[in-house]
Amino acid sequence: MPAPVSAPPGTVGQMTPEQPANPWLSWQYVQDNSDEILRYLGEHVTLTLQAIAIALVVAIPLAALAHAWPRLAGPLVATTGVLYTIPSLALFAVVYPFIRDRRTTVLLGLVLYALLLLVRNTLVGLRGVDPAVTDAARGLGYGRWRMLFTVELPNALPAVITGLRLASVSTVALVTVGVVIGYGGLGQLMFRGFTSGYHAQIMTATLLCLALGLTIDLVLYLVGRLVTPWSRAAVSAR
Amino acid sequence: MNEIEAAIAWLNDPLNWSGKGGILALTGEHLVMTLQAVLLASVVALPLGVVLGHSRRAARLGTSTVVLTNVTRALPTFALLTIFASTGVGFGNTPTVYAAAIFALPVILANTYEGVRSVDADIRDAATGIGMSGPRVLLQVELPLALPLITSGLRTAVVQVIATIPLAALVGGGGLGIIITQGFGTQRYGQVLAGGVIVALLCLVVEGLLALGQRLLTPAPVRALQGS
Numbered sequence: 001m002p003a004p005v006s007a008p009p010g011t012v013g014q015m016t017p018e019q020p021a022n023p024w025l026s027w028q029y030v031q032d033n034s035d036e037i038l039r040y041l042g043e044h045v046t047l048t049l050q051a052i053a054i055a056l057v058v059a060i061p062l063a064a065l066a067h068a069w070p071r072l073a074g075p076l077v078a079t080t081g082v083l084y085t086i087p088s089l090a091l092f093a094v095v096y097p098f099i100r101d102r103r104t105t106v107l108l109g110l111v112l113y114a115l116l117l118l119v120r121n122t123l124v125g126l127r128g129v130d131p132a133v134t135d136a137a138r139g140l141g142y143g144r145w146r147m148l149f150t151v152e153l154p155n156a157l158p159a160v161i162t163g164l165r166l167a168s169v170s171t172v173a174l175v176t177v178g179v180v181i182g183y184g185g186l187g188q189l190m191f192r193g194f195t196s197g198y199h200a201q202i203m204t205a206t207l208l209c210l211a212l213g214l215t216i217d218l219v220l221y222l223v224g225r226l227v228t229p230w231s232r233a234a235v236s237a238r
Numbered sequence: 239m240n241e242i243e244a245a246i247a248w249l250n251d252p253l254n255w256s257g258k259g260g261i262l263a264l265t266g267e268h269l270v271m272t273l274q275a276v277l278l279a280s281v282v283a284l285p286l287g288v289v290l291g292h293s294r295r296a297a298r299l300g301t302s303t304v305v306l307t308n309v310t311r312a313l314p315t316f317a318l319l320t321i322f323a324s325t326g327v328g329f330g331n332t333p334t335v336y337a338a339a340i341f342a343l344p345v346i347l348a349n350t351y352e353g354v355r356s357v358d359a360d361i362r363d364a365a366t367g368i369g370m371s372g373p374r375v376l377l378q379v380e381l382p383l384a385l386p387l388i389t390s391g392l393r394t395a396v397v398q399v400i401a402t403i404p405l406a407a408l409v410g411g412g413g414l415g416i417i418i419t420q421g422f423g424t425q426r427y428g429q430v431l432a433g434g435v436i437v438a439l440l441c442l443v444v445e446g447l448l449a450l451g452q453r454l455l456t457p458a459p460v461r462a463l464q465g466s
C-alpha cells in the first residue's frame with residue numbers, strides 16, 4: 001500500500017496496529033483522565049441507583065396488588081414477560097424519537113427492565129410465604145392489609161432482595177447499551193476507546209463496570225442480611 | 239405523530255426492504271449470526287452441562303457454573319464486544335458472534351446442568367436397578383427428562399443473542415442494528431423507530447415460534463408431567 005510514511009500521527013484510522021504502545025492496562029491513562037473517568041462513572045452510578053430506586057417504589061405496590069387480587073397476577077406476569085423479550089436497544093430506539101432526551105430515555109428503559117425482575121421476584125416471594133404462618137395470622141384476626149404489611153411482605157423480603165440484586169447487576173450492565181443513543185455512562189468510554197483504538201480506555205471502563213456491579217451486589221447482600229436477621233437464625237438453628 | 243408517519247413511510251419504501259442493505263438481507267444476516275453464536279455456545283455448553291449434571295463427583299464444579307453465570311451477568315456485552323472488535327479476533331461480524339456466544343454459553347450450561355442434575359433420584363435408582371449402565375441411564379432416562387429445561391435454555395439463549403446482536407452495528411458489524419445506528423447518524427428518527435420495532439418484532443416472533451416448537455417436540459408424557 002502506498003501509504004505516506006510521514007502521515008501525521010493524529011490520523012485516526014479504523015485500525016492502527018502500528019501504534020508504538022497500546023497497553024490494555026495503563027495507570028497513566030487513569031491518572032491523566034481521572035476527571036473524565038469519574039464523570040462517566042458518576043453518570044453510570046446515578047443512572048443505576050435512580051433506576052433501581054424508582055423500580056423498587058413501583059414494583060412492590062404492583063406485586064402486592066397482584067397478590068391481593070390474583071386475577072391481576074396472570075396478565076401482569078404475561079405482560080412483563082413480553083416486555084422483557086423486547087431488547088433494550090430496540091426499546092431505546094423506539095422511545096428516543098418521542099422523548100428526545102437521552103438521559104430520560106435510558107432511565108425509562110432501565111426502570112422498565114428492573115421493574116420486570118422485581119415484580120416477578122416479589123410475587124414469587126409473596127406466594128412462597130408458608131401457609132401455616134398466614135393461617136396463624138388470620139386466626140389472630142389479621143385483616144388483609146395488616147396481613148400484607150406485617151406478615152407477608154416481611155416474609156417475602158429475602159425474595160425481594162434477591163430480585164433487587166439481580167436487577168441492579170443487570171442494570172449496571174444495561175446502562176452501557178445506552179451508547180446507542182449517546183448516553184451510556186461507562187459504555188461511552190468503551191465506545192470512544194473503540195473508535196480511537198485506545199485499549200486502556202476500553203479496559204478501564206470495563207473493569208469499572210464489573211467492579212460497580214459486584215460492589216452494588218455485595219452491598220445489597222449485606223443489607224439483605226441486616227434486614228432479615230431471622231433467616232440467618234433459622235439457618236444456624238438447623 | 240411525526241415520527242410514526244416517518245417510520246411508516248420508511249417501512250413502506252420497497253427500496254428499504256430489498257437489496258444488499260435491505261431489511262430482508264439484514265434480517266437474514268442477523269439470523270445467521272444468531273445461529274452461529276448459539277451453535278458455537280451449544281457445542282461447548284451442552285456436553286459440559288450433561289457431564290457435570292450426570293457425574294456425582296462433579297457437583298462442586300457444577301455450583302461454580304452457577305457462579306460463572308452470575309459473573310457474566312455483571313460483564314456488559316458491549317464491553318466484550320468492543321474488546322473483541324479492537325483486538326485481532328477479526329473484523330465485521332466475527333467478534334460479535336464470539337461475544338454473543340460467550341454470553342449465550344452460561345445460559346445453556348446452567349439449564350443443561352440443572353436439567354440433568356435435577357432428575358428424580360428414585361427414577362435414576364430404578365434405571366440402575368433394572369440393570370442399565372451409566373451411559374444408558376444418561377441417554378435413555380436423564381436426557382429425555384432433562385429435555386424441557388435444556389430446550390428452554392436454548393430458547394432463552396437464542397432470544398438473548400438476537401437482542402444482543404444489534405449492538406454489533408456500533409462496532410462495525412452487521413445485522414439489523416445497522417438500521418438503528420444509521421438512523422441516529424443521519425438523525426432520521428422515523429428510521430430509528432422502524433428499526434427498533436423490527437428488532438423487537440423479530441425477538442417476539444422467534445420467541446413465539448420456539449415456544450411453539452418446544453411444545454410440539456416435547457413428548458406427551460413429559461408434557462403431562464410438567465403440567466401436573
